[in-house]
Amino acid sequence: MIVFRGVFASLVTPFAGGEVDEGSLERLAARCLDGGAAGLVALGTTGEAALLTPDERIRVLSVCRTVCDEYGVPLIAGAGAMGTAAAIAEARESFLADALLVVVPYYLRPSDDGVVEHFAAVASSVKMPVIAYNVPYRTGKRLAAETLLRVLDVVAGIKHCPGAIDDDTLALLAADTGKPVLAGDDAYLYPMMRLGASGGVTASACLAPGAFAELARSWDERGRELHGALLPLVDALFAEPSPSVLKACLAELGVIDDPAVRAPLRAPRPENVERALKALP
Numbered sequence: 001m002i003v004f005r006g007v008f009a010s011l012v013t014p015f016a017g018g019e020v021d022e023g024s025l026e027r028l029a030a031r032c033l034d035g036g037a038a039g040l041v042a043l044g045t046t047g048e049a050a051l052l053t054p055d056e057r058i059r060v061l062s063v064c065r066t067v068c069d070e071y072g073v074p075l076i077a078g079a080g081a082m083g084t085a086a087a088i089a090e091a092r093e094s095f096l097a098d099a100l101l102v103v104v105p106y107y108l109r110p111s112d113d114g115v116v117e118h119f120a121a122v123a124s125s126v127k128m129p130v131i132a133y134n135v136p137y138r139t140g141k142r143l144a145a146e147t148l149l150r151v152l153d154v155v156a157g158i159k160h161c162p163g164a165i166d167d168d169t170l171a172l173l174a175a176d177t178g179k180p181v182l183a184g185d186d187a188y189l190y191p192m193m194r195l196g197a198s199g200g201v202t203a204s205a206c207l208a209p210g211a212f213a214e215l216a217r218s219w220d221e222r223g224r225e226l227h228g229a230l231l232p233l234v235d236a237l238f239a240e241p242s243p244s245v246l247k248a249c250l251a252e253l254g255v256i257d258d259p260a261v262r263a264p265l266r267a268p269r270p271e272n273v274e275r276a277l278k279a280l281p
């Protein structure tokens with residue numbers, strides 16, 4: 001059984017000459033796990049999943065599968081789509097993963113019943129656990145606490161990124177369903193864990209895996225201290241559409257070879273990269 005606890009590093013997909021750079025990806029994945037990440041997320045928002053071909057997605061999963069097996073940790077794969085049939089197809093193609101991160105169907109803004117049915121259909125189409133990925137500022141579909149709990153009924157857990165600790169977040173965490181709630185906004189990892197989240201999925205952990213892993217373990221004054229110390233880093237990393245700043249920092253540190261992102265993402269402004277590097281713990 002997979003334990004969704006601690007920090008899962010959401011990996012960038014490095015490119016070199018326009019192709020997926022498997023060597024850089026392997027290096028990054030191992031670095032995150034050496035730093036103490038509880039597992040890896042491939043093909044999340046950070047992985048530019050929407051900009052990869054099906055073949056590239058499989059190559060990314062193969063590299064991450066090998067590294068996760070070496071370290072004995074779980075691999076979660078992003079596998080969402082706007083439509084239910086497409087999401088099911090993508091979920092089935094992600095058989096190399098241990099669990100799936102399935103985004104709330106975006107753009108169409110289906111009804112709440114439609115969203116619950118979507119997750120029930122995807123979850124029942126695969127054998128592995130499905131984590132629902134709620135990110136209303138990206139999907140355009142806000143789910144109130146009541147609907148989040150209905151979704152949670154049909155999946156194994158939820159990655160919750162509302163961009164704030166709002167009333168729905170408080171109600172979701174207070175419900176204490178026994179199923180894991182993972183924080184998806186890096187800045188809210190610590191507050192959400194204090195309120196009952198079991199961990200988080202964070203892009204920032206690619207850069208500072210040790211600090212984020214420690215943050216997820218620290219309930220005392222040290223946790224609050226680390227939270228405060230990491231906020232400037234998170235702020236700089238998300239100052240531009242993710243993962244541009246993150247990739248530039250990783251390339252600057254030699255973790256990946258090339259900072260390239262795919263259009264319509266663009267190279268970041270140098271001042272944000274500098275700010276992020278200066279904020280490294």
Ligand SMILES: O=C(O)C1=N[C@H](C(=O)O)C[C@H](O)C1
Pocket residue numbers: 010011041044045046047135138161184185186201202203204242
């Ligand atoms: O990679 C992801 O998926 C993540 N999602 C959040 C987002 O929607 O930006 C942020 C998190 O750091 C990683």
